[in-house]
Amino acid sequence: MYLLRSTGAPRVSLNAFLFGFAAAAVLVAGALSYLASSQPDGLDATTQRGCTVVAEQLEGECIAQSAEDHELADSPLADYTVGGDSALTGLAGILGAAATFAVLFALVRILLAARPSRSRVG
Template sequence: MRKRSWGFVAVGLLVALLLAGVVSNYASSHPDGLDSSLLKGCTVDADGEITGGSCPAQQAKDHELADSPLADYGIRGVDNGFLSTGLSGVLGVLLTFAVGGGVFWLLRRRGPARPDDAGDAPREDRQPAGTAG
């Protein structure tokens, strides 16, 4: 990879880390469209707990990985919410970059098929196109 390409990748990685580590903390904590539509028909208190009514959200269950170290946009064991969310985002970006980089590295190592591998190599006794012999 050329130097210019490495610079582009490095700047992109730094921007992604900045967005994941800092800006992600300022995302809205209000329910998105799906959450809001699932709460229609229920009454909800200030903490977001369902207090009455009937709605699809009452059937919701915790995900199998709800107790994992990176569940709920944070890192379990880090008490500071801002730091927990930021570290979780940075870890996610680095993990995604490592997996993606590894896949591209493996694909690049394979390289394109060469003509002589497919039996399409030009014969030495043939003249190249456009030349007189």
């Protein structure tokens, strides 16, 4: 399938566009992952109001004290790291972006294959 431009510019295949977009996203994810803050985000910060963190334990009264670890908290890519090594945050970003695009490519393939073909009238 090709994307057509009315300006007479060369055609760009859908696959080339998706692979180019995915490559750019993977590079950005790998580079910007190191700039991510280790501070709690908005939801974490809100649920921790009323508590203080002492030696990675919550003290006081806050919503976060009733929170439980996720089933995948011990998985290899938990906490945006690889195997718990925070030096590999960029690799975790790359793997996450690559997995997301693998799902996207699979869905696009399925949707394009299921689409009825159009007959051309000449």
